[in-house]
Amino acid sequence: MLGEGILKGLSETAKNFAGSFVSKERLTTVEYPEERAPLPEATRVFPFLVYDGSDWQAGMRCVACQICEKECPPKCIYIEKSKDKKPDYVGKMQIYPARFEIDVSVCMSCQICVEVCPFEAIKMDSEFELSTDDRFGGLLHDRKRLAKSNEYYHSIHPTEAAEVDARLAEEKAKVEAKAKAAAEAAAAKATASAKAAEVAPAANAASKPAGGAEESKA
Amino acid sequence: MKTVDEIKAAIEAAVRGARVDVLTNPGPSGQHSLLLATSTAAAVARFLRDDPEFALDFLSNVTGVDWPDKEITEKVKVPKQVVKTVEGVEQTVEEMVEETRKRVEPGCLEAVYHLYSMAKKQGPVVIRMRTANRSDNVTLPSFTPIWRSAELQEREVFDLYGIVFGGHPDLRRILMWDGFKDHPMRKDYIEPDDFEYEPTAHDEVLARAQAQKAATGMGITPQESGR
Amino acid sequence: MSAPTTDLSMQLARQEGWNRPPVIEPGGEGELLELAMGPHHPSTHGVFRMDVVLDGERVIKLKPVFGYLHRNHEKIAENTSYLASMPYTDRLDYFCSLTNNWAYALAVEKLSAQAVPERAEYLRVILAEFTRIQNHASTIGFLLQEMGASGTPLMYAFREREKILDLFESLTGSRMMCNYMRFGGCRVDASAAWLDAARKVVSGLPEFVDEFERFLRTNEILMARAQGMGVLRPELAVNAGITGPMLRASGVNYDIRKVDHYGIYDRFKFRVPLGDHWDIYDRYMVRMLEMRESIGILEQALKEIPGGPVMDPKAKIRGFRPKPGEAYGRIEGPKGELGFYLISDGSPNPYRYRVRPPSLINLTVLEDMCLGHNVADVVLIFGSVDIVLGEVDR
Numbered sequence: 001m002l003g004e005g006i007l008k009g010l011s012e013t014a015k016n017f018a019g020s021f022v023s024k025e026r027l028t029t030v031e032y033p034e035e036r037a038p039l040p041e042a043t044r045v046f047p048f049l050v051y052d053g054s055d056w057q058a059g060m061r062c063v064a065c066q067i068c069e070k071e072c073p074p075k076c077i078y079i080e081k082s083k084d085k086k087p088d089y090v091g092k093m094q095i096y097p098a099r100f101e102i103d104v105s106v107c108m109s110c111q112i113c114v115e116v117c118p119f120e121a122i123k124m125d126s127e128f129e130l131s132t133d134d135r136f137g138g139l140l141h142d143r144k145r146l147a148k149s150n151e152y153y154h155s156i157h158p159t160e161a162a163e164v165d166a167r168l169a170e171e172k173a174k175v176e177a178k179a180k181a182a183a184e185a186a187a188a189k190a191t192a193s194a195k196a197a198e199v200a201p202a203a204n205a206a207s208k209p210a211g212g213a214e215e216s217k218a
Numbered sequence: 219m220k221t222v223d224e225i226k227a228a229i230e231a232a233v234r235g236a237r238v239d240v241l242t243n244p245g246p247s248g249q250h251s252l253l254l255a256t257s258t259a260a261a262v263a264r265f266l267r268d269d270p271e272f273a274l275d276f277l278s279n280v281t282g283v284d285w286p287d288k289e290i291t292e293k294v295k296v297p298k299q300v301v302k303t304v305e306g307v308e309q310t311v312e313e314m315v316e317e318t319r320k321r322v323e324p325g326c327l328e329a330v331y332h333l334y335s336m337a338k339k340q341g342p343v344v345i346r347m348r349t350a351n352r353s354d355n356v357t358l359p360s361f362t363p364i365w366r367s368a369e370l371q372e373r374e375v376f377d378l379y380g381i382v383f384g385g386h387p388d389l390r391r392i393l394m395w396d397g398f399k400d401h402p403m404r405k406d407y408i409e410p411d412d413f414e415y416e417p418t419a420h421d422e423v424l425a426r427a428q429a430q431k432a433a434t435g436m437g438i439t440p441q442e443s444g445r
Numbered sequence: 446m447s448a449p450t451t452d453l454s455m456q457l458a459r460q461e462g463w464n465r466p467p468v469i470e471p472g473g474e475g476e477l478l479e480l481a482m483g484p485h486h487p488s489t490h491g492v493f494r495m496d497v498v499l500d501g502e503r504v505i506k507l508k509p510v511f512g513y514l515h516r517n518h519e520k521i522a523e524n525t526s527y528l529a530s531m532p533y534t535d536r537l538d539y540f541c542s543l544t545n546n547w548a549y550a551l552a553v554e555k556l557s558a559q560a561v562p563e564r565a566e567y568l569r570v571i572l573a574e575f576t577r578i579q580n581h582a583s584t585i586g587f588l589l590q591e592m593g594a595s596g597t598p599l600m601y602a603f604r605e606r607e608k609i610l611d612l613f614e615s616l617t618g619s620r621m622m623c624n625y626m627r628f629g630g631c632r633v634d635a636s637a638a639w640l641d642a643a644r645k646v647v648s649g650l651p652e653f654v655d656e657f658e659r660f661l662r663t664n665e666i667l668m669a670r671a672q673g674m675g676v677l678r679p680e681l682a683v684n685a686g687i688t689g690p691m692l693r694a695s696g697v698n699y700d701i702r703k704v705d706h707y708g709i710y711d712r713f714k715f716r717v718p719l720g721d722h723w724d725i726y727d728r729y730m731v732r733m734l735e736m737r738e739s740i741g742i743l744e745q746a747l748k749e750i751p752g753g754p755v756m757d758p759k760a761k762i763r764g765f766r767p768k769p770g771e772a773y774g775r776i777e778g779p780k781g782e783l784g785f786y787l788i789s790d791g792s793p794n795p796y797r798y799r800v801r802p803p804s805l806i807n808l809t810v811l812e813d814m815c816l817g818h819n820v821a822d823v824v825l826i827f828g829s830v831d832i833v834l835g836e837v838d839r
Contacts, residue, residue: 244769245556245767247555247556247771249773275683276683276686276699277686278782278784279784281799336699339704344773363462363464365684365685365686366465366686366810367685367806368686369809370806370808371805374805387465392511392512393512393838402520403517
């Protein structure tokens, strides 16, 4: 029969149309912006800087090593180092970025900056609704805008954040153990030198009258 | 699949007057290439395609490479007239003196072809051709009459490098627009000033942006964009 | 039908100009019309222009013009490190970013003789076959839309594609610009939960392909418009460097997965569909059948994937400097042979970085196939070539 092929195709369409009233599989439209499809955990959109604690300046993990700036393919990161230092999460004094800007109109969300950062300081955000009417300055994110807390990081990437926290805690424990061992060694050395100092003044006292006798002679 | 030396021997046996050199690839990939002289290259290519032993009927890839002129500084011994005191008498003597000389080794433009055989499922055979220099003698024979797949790729090499393929049926620019003047993929290509908004510039881009700002007075560099 | 023998090539070699497009004489009365189809055109798959000379509705001459999306990716790569070029390769053929990544990683691994662990090879195959399925589904969807099916097959293809893209997003972080392969393996490991989700998607695919095929395979309009149209002779296809489904629809048995034995494709049983009539309908059917073969490969790979690391522990992420030398690495991408030719001079940036774009080279014969046909058929023939402008222009 002429037209049989067309009718077969139309019957498929009719099945889909009728089915969309009945099964969720066939109805795939998500009515944005009233509904939002849930994003998987690994989603990456643009980077952000992680800070521990509640003060974004004191707790920022970034030490301005500029590795992410060098490895960024479109070179959209600009970092200026600070002149002074601040303590990091283990207490060591590190420099911090005085300026840290990312131009998100250039950033291509490749995540290479996250891969190469040795300090777990820069991570990928999942916020994508960043439209602004200032096409130049509004898309240049400075460090205040980029700084988001560790709790926020846990809320968007829970498994990854838990792993990072575990790694940092391990690092901190190692550093503390080393510091404790060094302190114990120093304390042992101090007591040893104190003992030696007790012996030495007695020897000095013994040698001094001889020196005084010589002086009076000369 | 034959080795490069065997292929060279077969070409020299079959095509009269063919000059072929083997270029060893220093890296671990083992893909060595054959450098063809331009005068007999078309005959060699036809042999490689039609010979039943090779049957290289599939030209996969045509690449252009730019080898710029190299400035070489070397120490050369040259005879020179030198005033010397010999046995108390001042004389002018000819001596060999070491002098630092700079010379320019001319570069070339190169076209690299990767050939495979669909009939025999073999390959790749890599052949290369080099132009005499980079300025006025930039002609190479076109392989389009032999393999049609070279048609668009040779146009691209002409567009981006400036190699003129003699015998190509329609040699004009393909990726750049028709009135464009330069050859963008050459190593000495300088792109036009387009650096007005560069808030995160580094290295050369920063230098160009600052130069453009100094020249025109307009523009944003990292100095201005900071808060 | 196997590849054309060299006897035929030798016969043809004696005829000058056998591989040039035919010259069509305008037949009717009246003037010839010179028309530019594109670059703003809903059916040209991107910014692409065809300058056609028409005699009434018949095409007398056709010259493709592109370069509107030229971003000089090859020169950017000369100023960027090897790792930083990886996200740029996503953007070549933006439908198939994972196969682009694999081709580049393969070329660099050849250049530096880097080994890849087994689990990474399995993951690469799984992701490449998912990419192939979603690419072929989209291509057929677009082709059928251009034929007048008003977007319905396209939307059904996209509905399935969404499931695959969701898988990509949960593994690599991004739906299309995946940036997942590295030199020596893959960036992150796939969890057991991801592999289960992948198996679930694969179990739904045969039903999708059946429904998709049943849709329009016997549709009279499709058969009338596609059969016998856009014929490409196999000897011309081989000589013009055509690769991929377009070559196999012209009857030439050349699939790089079978020829080059790259990756671990030797472990999987799959067939290579070939076409008998060399027309648009054959290209449509070859892509359908290839989707089915890809489902077979996926089922095997998801069953056999071993444990282990996904990255060679000796591979370097930063400061990668391969020894001086060159390498050409190629894969069977969904559109054809995607190859990367790299020349290294020992520095962190490549000296020469060349992409062999299948879409560009498949366009060599567009003129041959379109001459003598109507303007409406040009759109169909062009759609059956399956190009993406990101790859044509780079």
